[in-house]
Amino acid sequence: MSLHITTPLLSSRPLSLLAGREVLLKMEALQPPGSFKIRGIGLACETYQRQGAQRFVSSSGGNAGLAVAWAGRHLGVAVTVVVPETTSLRAQELLRQEQAEVIVYGSSWQEANQYARSLLGARDAFLHPFDDPLLWQGHASMIDEVAQSGIKPDAVVLSVGGGGLLAGVVAGLQRNGWRDVPVLAVETTGAASFHAAQAAGHSVELAEINSIASSLGAKRVCDQALRCASEHPIESLLVSDLAAVSACERFLDDHRVLVEPACGASLALVYEAHPQIAAYQKLLVIVCGGATSSVEQLQKTAAALRG
Numbered sequence: 015m016s017l018h019i020t021t022p023l024l025s026s027r028p029l030s031l032l033a034g035r036e037v038l039l040k041m042e043a044l045q046p047p048g049s050f051k052i053r054g055i056g057l058a059c060e061t062y063q064r065q066g067a068q069r070f071v072s073s074s075g076g077n078a079g080l081a082v083a084w085a086g087r088h089l090g091v092a093v094t095v096v097v098p099e100t101t102s103l104r105a106q107e108l109l110r111q112e113q114a115e116v117i118v119y120g121s122s123w124q125e126a127n128q129y130a131r132s133l134l135g136a137r138d139a140f141l142h143p144f145d146d147p148l149l150w151q152g153h154a155s156m157i158d159e160v161a162q163s164g165i166k167p168d169a170v171v172l173s174v175g176g177g178g179l180l181a182g183v184v185a186g187l188q189r190n191g192w193r194d195v196p197v198l199a200v201e202t203t204g205a206a207s208f209h210a211a212q213a214a215g216h217s218v219e220l221a222e223i224n225s226i227a228s229s230l231g232a233k234r235v236c237d238q239a240l241r242c243a244s245e246h247p248i249e250s251l252l253v254s255d256l257a258a259v260s261a262c263e264r265f266l267d268d269h270r271v272l273v274e275p276a277c278g279a280s281l282a283l284v285y286e287a288h289p290q291i292a293a294y295q296k297l298l299v300i301v302c303g304g305a306t307s308s309v310e311q312l313q314k315t316a317a318a319l320r321g
């Protein structure tokens with residue numbers, strides 16, 4: 015019994031009409047903790063529990079931390095999540111709702127992460143939000159499900175934060191014999207760590223993150239994401255914060271599902287008719303989800319961005 019669910023693969027009528035091509039949606043927003051994260055985090059937590067872990071420790075104030083908290087509650091393992099002061103009260107509330115111990119420490123993820131690691135004892139397992147082979151192996155299951163449906167996409171659209179979703183989807187494409195299916199890897203312009211690494215030809219750390227898509231806010235992508243870029247066709251694309259938020263608003267109307275701007279970034283390729291999608295007839299969008307938004311927050315952010 016896995017901790018994640020098999021999610022719907024929808025053919026979106028409104029997005030297909032808008033794009034003039036078939037747009038398929040892998041609805042990871044419907045995973046119980048609210049995002050795709052539970053696929054990889056669930057596999058990692060089950061593995062670490064089998065290896066004797068009696069506590070899971072995470073430094074993610076976002077959806078990865080929430081997936082760890084959800085997995086711990088279902089596996090009967092204690093969870094401690096260390097989050098920076100910038101973490102929203104809503105995110106902290108969601109973590110506590112899953113019975114996780116929440117420690118607020120530091121003004122950045124880096125500080126919270128260092129403190130989280132300092133707490134680790136012999137019986138603890140640290141769950142990294144994106145840089146762990148078990149995460150990539152678990153995330154790949156979403157592509158297995160697409161292959162099992164008998165539908166082969168011409169390209170896959172996904173969002174990039176630290177690169178764990180990208181690494182998982184590429185692993186899934188390769189293990190299903192789809193090395194010819196390119197990935198359109200999307201970031202917001204203020205969180206473009208993968209784009210910077212691609213341009214530089216090596217790993218790059220951004221000086222700062224400057225995007226409302228906070229769940230994409232990793233200053234440096236994992237090395238595995240760069241390895242994927244050297245062995246699989248990947249195009250790195252950027253969208254604005256406004257395009258990402260507008261996509262969330264339109265998606266809520268079109269499909270009645272609220273997602274974070276991190277997910278809106280991918281949907282924006284379709285809603286903004288990005289030229290890069292014109293080459294593909296059957297487009298698969300990973301609707302990665304995200305639980306730390308609210309309708310009120312989305313509307314406030316959109317209004318602020320529109321000025």
Ligand SMILES: COC[C@H](NCc1c(COP(=O)(O)O)cnc(C)c1O)C(=O)O
Binds near residue numbers: 079173175180276304
């Ligand atoms: C800073 O945050 C990293 C990570 N969120 C990552 C994330 C991504 C990107 O996934 P990644 O590329 O990090 O594996 C996409 N879409 C959503 C809704 C996400 O929450 C976290 O939750 O700690």
